[in-house]
Amino acid sequence: MKIYVLKRVLSLVPILFIVSIMIFMIIHVTPGDPATVMLGDTATTEQVEALRNELGLNIPIYQQYINWITGILHGDLGYSFFMRQSVTMAIISHLGPTVSLAIMAQIMAIIIGIPVGIIAANRKGSLTDQSIMGLSLLGISIPSFLLALLLILLFGVKLQWLPVAGYKALSEGMWVHLKYLILPIIALGSMQVALIARMTRNSMLEVLNMDYIKTARSKGIKERNIVYKHALRNAFLPILTIVGQSFAVLVAGAAVVETVFNIPGIGQLIINSIERRDFAVIQGIVLFVALVYVLINLVVDLLYGVIDPRVRLNHK
Amino acid sequence: MVDQPLLRIKELRTHFHTERGRVTAVDGITLHVEEREILGVVGESGCGKSVTSQSILRLFDEKRTVKYEGEIHFKSKNLLKISNANMQKIRGNDIAMIFQDPLSSLNPVYTIGYQITESIMLHQKLQKKKAYEKAVEMLRLTGIPAPEKRVNDYPHELSGGMRQRAMIAMALACQPRLLIADEPTTALDVTIQAQILDLINRLNQELNMSVIFITHDLGVIAEICTRVVVMYLGQIVEEADVEKLFSNPLHPYTKGLMKSIPQIDGDRSQALHVIEGTVPSLHDVPNGCRFASRCPYASDLCRAKMPELKIVKTGQKVRCWHYEEILEKEEVDV
Ligand SMILES: Nc1ncnc2c1ncn2[C@@H]1O[C@H](COP(=O)(O)OP(=O)(O)O)[C@@H](O)[C@H]1O
Numbered sequence: 078m079k080i081y082v083l084k085r086v087l088s089l090v091p092i093l094f095i096v097s098i099m100i101f102m103i104i105h106v107t108p109g110d111p112a113t114v115m116l117g118d119t120a121t122t123e124q125v126e127a128l129r130n131e132l133g134l135n136i137p138i139y140q141q142y143i144n145w146i147t148g149i150l151h152g153d154l155g156y157s158f159f160m161r162q163s164v165t166m167a168i169i170s171h172l173g174p175t176v177s178l179a180i181m182a183q184i185m186a187i188i189i190g191i192p193v194g195i196i197a198a199n200r201k202g203s204l205t206d207q208s209i210m211g212l213s214l215l216g217i218s219i220p221s222f223l224l225a226l227l228l229i230l231l232f233g234v235k236l237q238w239l240p241v242a243g244y245k246a247l248s249e250g251m252w253v254h255l256k257y258l259i260l261p262i263i264a265l266g267s268m269q270v271a272l273i274a275r276m277t278r279n280s281m282l283e284v285l286n287m288d289y290i291k292t293a294r295s296k297g298i299k300e301r302n303i304v305y306k307h308a309l310r311n312a313f314l315p316i317l318t319i320v321g322q323s324f325a326v327l328v329a330g331a332a333v334v335e336t337v338f339n340i341p342g343i344g345q346l347i348i349n350s351i352e353r354r355d356f357a358v359i360q361g362i363v364l365f366v367a368l369v370y371v372l373i374n375l376v377v378d379l380l381y382g383v384i385d386p387r388v389r390l391n392h393k
Numbered sequence: 394m395v396d397q398p399l400l401r402i403k404e405l406r407t408h409f410h411t412e413r414g415r416v417t418a419v420d421g422i423t424l425h426v427e428e429r430e431i432l433g434v435v436g437e438s439g440c441g442k443s444v445t446s447q448s449i450l451r452l453f454d455e456k457r458t459v460k461y462e463g464e465i466h467f468k469s470k471n472l473l474k475i476s477n478a479n480m481q482k483i484r485g486n487d488i489a490m491i492f493q494d495p496l497s498s499l500n501p502v503y504t505i506g507y508q509i510t511e512s513i514m515l516h517q518k519l520q521k522k523k524a525y526e527k528a529v530e531m532l533r534l535t536g537i538p539a540p541e542k543r544v545n546d547y548p549h550e551l552s553g554g555m556r557q558r559a560m561i562a563m564a565l566a567c568q569p570r571l572l573i574a575d576e577p578t579t580a581l582d583v584t585i586q587a588q589i590l591d592l593i594n595r596l597n598q599e600l601n602m603s604v605i606f607i608t609h610d611l612g613v614i615a616e617i618c619t620r621v622v623v624m625y626l627g628q629i630v631e632e633a634d635v636e637k638l639f640s641n642p643l644h645p646y647t648k649g650l651m652k653s654i655p656q657i658d659g660d661r662s663q664a665l666h667v668i669e670g671t672v673p674s675l676h677d678v679p680n681g682c683r684f685a686s687r688c689p690y691a692s693d694l695c696r697a698k699m700p701e702l703k704i705v706k707t708g709q710k711v712r713c714w715h716y717e718e719i720l721e722k723e724e725v726d727v
């Protein structure tokens with residue numbers, strides 16, 4: 078098991094290296110000059126040129142990359158001239174809302190999606206199953222901005238139960254914090270709920286057809302234990318994969334939801350930074366998100382080994 | 394008083410609801426299993442052997458797909474009438490089952506020990522530690538070397554033969570009165586197959602339990618069973634003691650099966666005789682004799698009307714219109 082963990086961790090190094098190059102390339106080939114954007118239309122060519130020098134945009138591109146990556150290896154993500162603070166600080170100061178939002182959306186997705194999927198699988202073909210499948214199809218197809226607007230309209234404007242937008246930090250109290258986040262969480266998490274429910278149902282149905290389920294039944298095991306002990310643990314691997322991957326979807330969704338609800342999180346920061354052509358921040362955030370994504374998938378991989386003994390064996 | 398048979402099945406019918414309509418996979422099976430007897434059930438694949446055996450334990454989904462008819466008497470109870478909870482007490486405890494493919498029949502994410510102790514703790518209410526001791530004992534009984542180590546292995550860590558032994562240990566953990574073995578050797582190679590047959594034979598005597606041994610291979614039947622039931626398309630077509638069946642097969646289907654047993658010492662260059670044609674689909678079951686379309690002796694009567702399962706002079710039972718004529722004809726030929 079230790080070797081398995083070590084192997085998985087080491088395999089991340091080349092992945093992150095390639096990711097860093099790709100991030101850098103994509104950002105630097107997109108049109109739009111940050112110096113021009115920062116100075117506005119009225120600036121003279123000399124002024125723009127001076128700022129480009131200051132931002133380090135005039136040295137060769139590979140040199141820029143090397144400078145950037147050396148900085149990162151020293152824990153320095155760069156400096157945002159626009160925000161007049163280090164990129165690390167900018168990310169940290171916007172991290173709270175996004176972390177709250179993403180974690181709670183994911184928790185909602187798991188605690189609703191998995192049981193609902195199991196229920197649907199247990200009653201395959203019933204009205205319950207059909208309703209769950211229908212709703213989940215809706216959940217997958219409705220865009221999060223549209224759902225966000227509908228939620229605001231209903232619960233914020235019409236019923237006035239919840240604030241239409243804004244954000245209050247956890248330090249102002251759990252209830253206030255939640256009150257502002259409920260609608261964004263629903264808007265962001267619905268698709269995950271639907272995805273996880275469908276994946277759980279399919280995976281359970283597949284496993285419930287396996288021979289060892291029949292064996293368990295022939296031993297006199299109660300139906301409940303067959304589902305939760307014998308089937309669920311086997312069905313869990315694909316579910317776990319979806320949970321891991323859905324993180325990427327959550328981050329993309331957070332950008333939209335944070336914009337609609339005016340939440341000062343990473344999503345909003347990256348959208349604003351793109352408008353400003355604030356390369357340093359964009360690069361920093363994308364790399365940060367990539368890192369978190371890779372780490373989450375590492376955890377998922379390690380959990381595979383915990384759940385399924387055959388995975389451990391293959392990597393011995 | 395005459396001993397009651399351990400298991401008595403009367404006119405069992407198992408219907409499935411499928412997308413293409415209702416099919417009757419088992420159509421009026423009547424049989425019994427004596428105490429300590431090994432009853433063989435033989436027939437080509439698709440004849441309803443597995444459905445029959447799994448109907449005894451009611452393993453199919455009664456809410457959605459299956460409907461049983463008839464009677465299955467075991468220990469003065471009709472298993473088709475008792476509640477699901479009572480059925481669960483019988484499964485694994487009084488009647489246990491082993492399946493064809495031990496790898497897919499064992500749960501890959503739990504150790505052998507966990508899977509054996511599960512039913513011990515459930516039915517015998519033993520503590521975990523005691524249950525593990527019992528599991529090790531059962532593994533030893535089935536001839537697994539170093540059972541105290543193997544008990545912590547996962548199914549994929551064992552060889553095919555060891556897995557089937559572990560399955561047997563699991564099935565026998567609660568000393569069932571009846572073991573249903575559904576093609577337990579089909580997925581194994583020949584030497585391992587012989588070992589598993591020996592094991593089942595030995596345990597049948599040592600543990601005083603009855604066995605229903607299902608196979609598509611009459612050769613295997615000869616080695617292990619005392620009495621045989623031959624199945625074709627959901628029905629019994631012949632029933633006999635094993636010596637009678639081999640010395641004097643009556644049904645043309647049984648005769649066909651006999652010819653397809655590979656002869657170890659026989660002429661290898663000669664192609665194996667296989668019965669021509671295939672088992673008809675359950676969706677269009679013939680009106681008359683179900684074997685008529687493949688039978689060399691079939692007449693108009695056969696195609697029009699289904700023969701009953703009749704007891705004949707020799708004590709055998711056979712479902713055929715023409716078995717007597719066929720016998721006479723064969724005697725003339727010889
Ligand atoms: N759950 C099921 N639903 C519908 N048909 C089934 C089901 N299980 C088995 N059958 C059908 O019943 C027939 C007998 O199958 P089976 O008992 O498995 O044959 P075998 O003699 O090879 O064990 C087959 O035609 C099979 O397609």
Ligand SMILES: [Mg+2]
Nearest residue numbers: 442443575576
């Ligand atoms: Mg079968």
